[in-house]
Amino acid sequence: LGTPQYGGTLIVNDTTDPAFWDPNQGTLSSSLEFIYMDSLFGANWTTNPSAQNYQLSYWDESYVTGDLLQDWEFTSPGVMVMHVRQGVYWQNVPPVNGRELNASDIVFHMDRMAGLGDGYTAPNSYFVADAWVATIKSVTQTDNWTATMAFSTLNPEFILENMEAPGCDCTIENPEAVQAYTNATNPELTNWRNSVGTGPYMITDFVDNSSATFTKNPNYWASDERHPQNKLPY
Numbered sequence: 001l002g003t004p005q006y007g008g009t010l011i012v013n014d015t016t017d018p019a020f021w022d023p024n025q026g027t028l029s030s031s032l033e034f035i036y037m038d039s040l041f042g043a044n045w046t047t048n049p050s051a052q053n054y055q056l057s058y059w060d061e062s063y064v065t066g067d068l069l070q071d072w073e074f075t076s077p078g079v080m081v082m083h084v085r086q087g088v089y090w091q092n093v094p095p096v097n098g099r100e101l102n103a104s105d106i107v108f109h110m111d112r113m114a115g116l117g118d119g120y121t122a123p124n125s126y127f128v129a130d131a132w133v134a135t136i137k138s139v140t141q142t143d144n145w146t147a148t149m150a151f152s153t154l155n156p157e158f159i160l161e162n163m164e165a166p167g168c169d170c171t172i173e174n175p176e177a178v179q180a181y182t183n184a185t186n187p188e189l190t191n192w193r194n195s196v197g198t199g200p201y202m203i204t205d206f207v208d209n210s211s212a213t214f215t216k217n218p219n220y221w222a223s224d225e226r227h228p229q230n231k232l233p234y
Helices: 103-114 156-164 175-181
Strands: 042-045 064-066 069-077 077-084 137-143 146-151 199-207 211-216
Touching: 042 199, 064 103, 077 175, 103 137, 103 175
Parallel strands: none
Antiparallel strands: 042 064, 069 077, 077 146, 137 146, 199 211
8 A cells, every 4th residue: 555665774573593694504594585585486465465375384376476487387297497587686796796697596506405416416404304305306407598397296286386385495595605605614605794695685784693784785676566667675
């Protein structure tokens, strides 16, 4: 209701003190990553909450939209083709410096999560018991804007229910940051200064057990669904 206004400060209480700034450690380590990072899928926020309760861990397929994905399709049983949204840019901080997101970033995340390539040979310990991750057979890049996932299961409902659910499974981290700031003894992004995403806000300060401060990402890709002329975030 009303006309959206730009500016202002929003203060939110969070019950988790972040230990990691990396979806590879799961949402239990940081519930703040969704402020500065994006996922493959998102909620259609124009839907009335009486039709879809977005506080649930399951979103009905009818009310899910693409976030980093423009769209997706099953071209055959167990084979899902993802079309990456063009015009999405990583935040303009080192080491990625604002380059455009592409399909290789999606492949890197899945390889790292499931141990399928890019130097990763075993599933991440957080996801090792995740049933849907165990069904991923391969993830390949067809071109800059297309990635194909092959699954051992032929049940698309099972795949989509898990991939579209809110959480860290399909939140995409930056490959350059992972490669620059992690190593064998410290395999996760633990320093907030090294956090980078494609999300609406950028982290500018963090005080352990006290506060995290985010400011508007001036190059965020999305617009308000109800007011398409308005670039987000407000």
